Amino acid sequence: MLLLNASYEPLTTLPLRRAILLVLRDKAEVVHGDAAGAVLHSATAALSVPSVIRLRRYIRVPYRRxxxxxxxALMRRDSHRCAYCGKKAETIDHVIPRSRNGPHVWENVVASCKTCNHRKADRLLDELGWELNVTPTVPRGLHWRLINGEQHGDPQWAPYMARAAA
Structure with missing residues (x-):
């Protein structure tokens, strides 16, 4: 579910349960229903499953640079691929290990498979003779800041994402 501020700016994505609670508590309203037309039933009511909801009151969001x-977000940035061998990544790894004062920042963290992460341990790439397949960078684009890197989603979200980019 896409959550919009009262001004129709996208804020975040949230699970169905949280979206339903916001609507039932009258803190949000449904802007778009689910494209499949799914409906949730209780003993006394029926509620169409929302795809996009909007908060009734404006929430001030601090700007993050x-x-x-x-x-x-890191796994999404690296497409769930190991930066060392290209296999499916399950863990994250610090290029310059934390034990050697490597910072926990985008430019020093990559997705890694368990095998490569275990083999690398707390050593530097030069010590192993390894190279990175990709250069770790800070993700760019409004969608990374607004909705946690969520690039896919319901096509009904498109007008709201375009509004945020403008």
Missing amino acids: RVPLTRV
């Missing part, structure tokens, strides 16, 4: 570094 940098995209927050999270495991989910």
Whole structure:
């Protein structure tokens, strides 16, 4: 579900349960229903599953210059591929290990498979003779800051994402 501020600016994505609670508590309203037309039923009511909801009151959101570094966003940035061998990534790895004063920033963290992460341990790439397949960078674009890197989603979100980019 896409959550919009009262001004129709996209804020975040949230799980169905949280979206339904916001609507039932009259803190949000449904802007678009689910494209499949799904309906949730209770003993006394029926509610169409929302795809986009809007808060009834405006929430001030502090501006962040940098995209927050999270495991989910990092995996999305690296397309769930190991930066060392290209296989499916399951973990994250610091290029310059934390034990050697490597910072926990976008430019020093990559997605890694368990095998490469274990083999690298707390060593530098030069010590192993390894190279990175990609250069770790800070993600760019409004969608990374607004909705945690969510690039896919319901086509009904497009007008709201375009509004945010403008």
